[in-house]
Amino acid sequence: PKPSSSVKLVLLGEAAVGKSSLVLRFVNDAFEPNKEPTIGAAFLTQKCALPTRTIKFEIWDTAGQERFASLAPMYYRNAQSALVVYDITKASSLVKAKHWVAELQRQASPGIVIAVVGNKVDLAEEEDGAEGEVTEGEGEDEGSVRKVSTKEGKAFAEEEGLLFFETSAKSGKNVNEVFTAIANAIPEG
Numbered sequence: 001p002k003p004s005s006s007v008k009l010v011l012l013g014e015a016a017v018g019k020s021s022l023v024l025r026f027v028n029d030a031f032e033p034n035k036e037p038t039i040g041a042a043f044l045t046q047k048c049a050l051p052t053r054t055i056k057f058e059i060w061d062t063a064g065q066e067r068f069a070s071l072a073p074m075y076y077r078n079a080q081s082a083l084v085v086y087d088i089t090k091a092s093s094l095v096k097a098k099h100w101v102a103e104l105q106r107q108a109s110p111g112i113v114i115a116v117v118g119n120k121v122d123l124a125e126e127e128d129g130a131e132g133e134v135t136e137g138e139g140e141d142e143g144s145v146r147k148v149s150t151k152e153g154k155a156f157a158e159e160e161g162l163l164f165f166e167t168s169a170k171s172g173k174n175v176n177e178v179f180t181a182i183a184n185a186i187p188e189g
Ligand code: GTP
Pocket: 013, 014, 015, 016, 017, 018, 019, 020, 021, 022, 032, 033, 034, 035, 036, 037, 038, 039, 062, 063, 064, 065, 119, 120, 121, 122, 123, 167, 168, 169, 170, 171
């Protein structure tokens, strides 16, 4: 049998960016269009099989509403990995994600593996796919559903040396890829 190790993972991000939906997609391969806000935090586990080892994620899905912000340190304190999630249709959620990354870099374990995740790409897919058409801007303008360009999200992640993905919990796009990339970045042993 392959060696197996448990890895604590915390999800952080503004309310309603889709943290719980990403976990639901990863754990149950399901999506709920009207998911209720998380109260406090939720705990779930899921395995991720790599070629030479299995990672068992112990997932703390935190609540994004401001009234729960003071609880977050309890969940990230001894986490080995984090998903910092924003919503590509909401510019303020990237600002919030940057704050979470700064807080993790200050307060969490020094070796923590962080992935920056821009969720809800399904909402922008028709626009993004309209290549060759004459458009007014690059997709993040007013009047466009997308408010954070891929370039902006990626530039932030690269500056900070973090993993970066754009996902859709609704379609499932890139969801397994995020968790697999984190698993691969966890040192062996
Ligand atoms: P809190 O628990 O309050 O912090 O919110 P959250 O980040 O866990 O968000 P949640 O997963 O509850 O999703 C909020 C809303 O966005 C729900 O109505 C979801 O169905 C919807 N949603 C989540 N992910 C996606 C996505 O990838 N695409 C679309 N279109 N909607 C999504």
